[in-house]
Amino acid sequence: MARVTLADVAHAAGVSQATASRAVNGSNRTVRPDLRERVLAAASALGYTPDANAQAMARGRTTSLGLVVHDIADPFFSTIAAGVSQAAEEAGLIVSLTETQGDPRREVEIVSLLDRQRAMAIVLAGTRLGDDADDAALLAALEAYRGRGGQVALVGQRLGDLPVLAVDHRGGAAELAGALVDLGYRRFAIAAGRPRHRTAAARVAAIRSELAARGLPVPDDRVVHTDLTRTGGRAAAAALLALAERPEVIMAVTDLMAVGVLGGIRDAGLRAPEDVAVTGFDDIEIASDVTPALTTVRLPLREIGQRLTALALIPGGADALEPVRGEVVVRESTPAR
Amino acid sequence: MARVTLADVAHAAGVSQATASRAVNGSNRTVRPDLRERVLAAASALGYTPDANAQAMARGRTTSLGLVVHDIADPFFSTIAAGVSQAAEEAGLIVSLTETQGDPRREVEIVSLLDRQRAMAIVLAGTRLGDDADDAALLAALEAYRGRGGQVALVGQRLGDLPVLAVDHRGGAAELAGALVDLGYRRFAIAAGRPRHRTAAARVAAIRSELAARGLPVPDDRVVHTDLTRTGGRAAAAALLALAERPEVIMAVTDLMAVGVLGGIRDAGLRAPEDVAVTGFDDIEIASDVTPALTTVRLPLREIGQRLTALALIPGGADALEPVRGEVVVRESTPAR
DNA sequence: TACGCCGCGGAACCCGCTTTCCCTGAACGC
DNA sequence: GCGTTCAGGGAAAGCGGGTTCCGCGGCGTA
Numbered sequence: 001m002a003r004v005t006l007a008d009v010a011h012a013a014g015v016s017q018a019t020a021s022r023a024v025n026g027s028n029r030t031v032r033p034d035l036r037e038r039v040l041a042a043a044s045a046l047g048y049t050p051d052a053n054a055q056a057m058a059r060g061r062t063t064s065l066g067l068v069v070h071d072i073a074d075p076f077f078s079t080i081a082a083g084v085s086q087a088a089e090e091a092g093l094i095v096s097l098t099e100t101q102g103d104p105r106r107e108v109e110i111v112s113l114l115d116r117q118r119a120m121a122i123v124l125a126g127t128r129l130g131d132d133a134d135d136a137a138l139l140a141a142l143e144a145y146r147g148r149g150g151q152v153a154l155v156g157q158r159l160g161d162l163p164v165l166a167v168d169h170r171g172g173a174a175e176l177a178g179a180l181v182d183l184g185y186r187r188f189a190i191a192a193g194r195p196r197h198r199t200a201a202a203r204v205a206a207i208r209s210e211l212a213a214r215g216l217p218v219p220d221d222r223v224v225h226t227d228l229t230r231t232g233g234r235a236a237a238a239a240l241l242a243l244a245e246r247p248e249v250i251m252a253v254t255d256l257m258a259v260g261v262l263g264g265i266r267d268a269g270l271r272a273p274e275d276v277a278v279t280g281f282d283d284i285e286i287a288s289d290v291t292p293a294l295t296t297v298r299l300p301l302r303e304i305g306q307r308l309t310a311l312a313l314i315p316g317g318a319d320a321l322e323p324v325r326g327e328v329v330v331r332e333s334t335p336a337r
Numbered sequence: 338m339a340r341v342t343l344a345d346v347a348h349a350a351g352v353s354q355a356t357a358s359r360a361v362n363g364s365n366r367t368v369r370p371d372l373r374e375r376v377l378a379a380a381s382a383l384g385y386t387p388d389a390n391a392q393a394m395a396r397g398r399t400t401s402l403g404l405v406v407h408d409i410a411d412p413f414f415s416t417i418a419a420g421v422s423q424a425a426e427e428a429g430l431i432v433s434l435t436e437t438q439g440d441p442r443r444e445v446e447i448v449s450l451l452d453r454q455r456a457m458a459i460v461l462a463g464t465r466l467g468d469d470a471d472d473a474a475l476l477a478a479l480e481a482y483r484g485r486g487g488q489v490a491l492v493g494q495r496l497g498d499l500p501v502l503a504v505d506h507r508g509g510a511a512e513l514a515g516a517l518v519d520l521g522y523r524r525f526a527i528a529a530g531r532p533r534h535r536t537a538a539a540r541v542a543a544i545r546s547e548l549a550a551r552g553l554p555v556p557d558d559r560v561v562h563t564d565l566t567r568t569g570g571r572a573a574a575a576a577l578l579a580l581a582e583r584p585e586v587i588m589a590v591t592d593l594m595a596v597g598v599l600g601g602i603r604d605a606g607l608r609a610p611e612d613v614a615v616t617g618f619d620d621i622e623i624a625s626d627v628t629p630a631l632t633t634v635r636l637p638l639r640e641i642g643q644r645l646t647a648l649a650l651i652p653g654g655a656d657a658l659e660p661v662r663g664e665v666v667v668r669e670s671t672p673a674r
Numbered sequence: 675t676a677c678g679c680c681g682c683g684g685a686a687c688c689c690g691c692t693t694t695c696c697c698t699g700a701a702c703g704c
Numbered sequence: 705g706c707g708t709t710c711a712g713g714g715a716a717a718g719c720g721g722g723t724t725c726c727g728c729g730g731c732g733t734a
Contacts, residue, residue, distance in 0.1 A: 016714040054690035077417035097434040291628035353684040391720035
C-alpha cells in the first residue's frame, strides 16, 4: 500500500528530487552516469512507478486520447476502434473508450467528460444523429475543448470547421447502384436507416439519384426506414417483400442491415439471391461470412481509425485530407441477371 | 487557451478557493446558499471545468478503469467490452482500452502502464497464452498493482489468487459433445486452437473426455491445432476433410473458427450440414447470421463484461462468485442424423 | 451577562512531479 | 595564472484542487 514516490527514490539514492526526476525520465538536462545509475537502481529496488496523473499535471499535458463510438459491440465501430487503438499505441497514447448509444446528449456529456480528463485529443467515430440544436451543442462543447488546447477529429460529415476525415459515401453508393444496373437489375428497393442518420441518408440519396439518372427512379414506397440493425433489416425486408411487385434487389445501407434483410427473405420463404438479391455497405467481416456472401462497398475501417487518429494528432489540424473512398465488391448476393 | 482554474472562479465570486471547491463539488462541509450560488454562477460564466488529473492527485484516486483485451475487432472481445463499458459508465468510471494482440509481454507492459495511470481497477478479459514464466511476470505486475491499492478482475482461468470470474468452459463443451452424440453423431473431429491457449485447450479437453466417456474417443489425427481465427478454421477444415474417413461433424472451439470451417467445407466442394456438420462456441452474433446457423454454446458475453467490472469494483475481491455457465444452442448446422 | 458551542470562511499545506533558477566546481582559453 | 564558460546538482516554485485547521461571529444556556 505504501506508494513510493520520487522523493523516496531521491532520498534512497542520496540525490535531490530534481536529479531523480531527470534520471528517471530523460529530460533535456543530463545527469552524470554514476548518479543516474544510483537513481535507477534505487527506483527499481523500491519498486517505483511514476504517477501519470502527477506527471500530466506537472507537464500540463496528458497522454490519453478519447474515442467516442456509438456502440463498441457493433463490428463497424469495433474495427475502427482497432485502428484507433493501434495508432494510439504507436503514438504512446492510451485510449479512453466511450459509447454514446446513439444519444446526442450523451455525446455532449462525453465530450465534456473527456475534456475534464484533459485528454489530448478526441476522436469522434460515428456520425451524429441529432438535430441541429444537438449539433450546435456538440460543436460548442468541442470548440470549448479546442479552446483549451485539445485536438479533435471526426469522421464523415463535417461539423463547423472541425478537422474531418471525409468518407465518400455518395461515390461508393452511386457506384454500387450503377454496378447493379450493369448487372441487369431494374427494380430496386432500399432498406434505409433512420432519415436522421446522416451517413445513411447520404447513401440513400446517392443511390436514388444515381438510379434516377439512369432512368430508374426509386419510388418512395420502395424505400423503408428502419433501424440500422439486423432487426431493422429484417423488418425492412418484410415490408418490401409485401409489396405488390417484388423488388429484384434490396439495397441495405449497412452490412448489418443486409444481414437482417437476408433473414427477412428467409422468413418470407424466399431465397437470396435467386428470388431477391441483396447488397450491403461497409464490408465488415460478416459480409463475406454469410450465405450468400454480400455484394457491398468496402470501406477500409481499420485504416479509417488510423487516419482519424493521425488527423487528431496533427497540431494545426489538416484540412486538405484526401477523402476515403469505398470500393464496390461484387459477391454472390447479386448475380448477373 | 486560457485554462480557467478553481482559483479564478473563487476570485470572480469573491470567495476563497476552499469555499469555491466546497461549492462546486459538495463536500461534507456546507456552504451558505447565497455564496454557493455566486460560485456556481461564476463557474459557469467563466466556463470552468475541473481538471480530473488534479482532482485525482488531490483525492488520491482516479475514476478510470483499465480494460485489457486481445483484439477489440474480435466480436468476442468487443461484446465483452460493451458490457464492461456499460457497467463502468454506470459506476461513473471511464474505461481505458488496451490491446495485447496476444503478446504475453505486451500484457505485462500494459498492466504497468495502467498502474502508472493509477487506474482504480484493471479488468483482464481474455485468457493468457504465455508460458509459466509469462504468467509469473504478469502475476507479479498485478500483485504489485494490487499492493498499491488497485483492484483486479480477470475472466476464465485463475492466476494466483486474483479475483476471477470463472467460466465453465468444460461443462459447456461436454454438454455440447453430449448433445451431438444424442443427435446421432459418432465420428468427431475437432478444430482446436493453439495448445497454449488455455481456454481453447480446456474446451478441447472437455470435449474429448466427454466423448471418450461415451465410448467415442477422438484420435489425435482428428484434432487439428490452428489459430483461433477464420483462417485457422478454414485450414483446419481442409486438413480434416483430407482424412481418409471424413468426419461427420467438426467441432470448432470458437464461433469464429467455425465460420472458417464453414468456408473450408465449401472450399472442399462439400455442403454443411449435409456432408459435414459444424459446431462453434461462444455464440457471438455471427453464429446465427451464417448459413447454416451454428450450433454452439452460448456464453453471455455482455453479462460477463458487466460481472467482471462489478467484480473488479468490489473492494476486498469476492471469491465465492458463481461461475458463468454456457448454454447449448442447437441450430441448423447439426441436424439429427 | 458570561461562557461555550456551532456554523462556516479562509489561509495554508499537501498530493507527486516537472522545471526554472541559482550555485558550485571543473574545464578551457589567452 | 586568472577570468570565463559550461556541465550539472539542488532548492524551490509551481501545476490545479482537496482538505485540515484556525478563527470569527452568532446563538443558546446558566
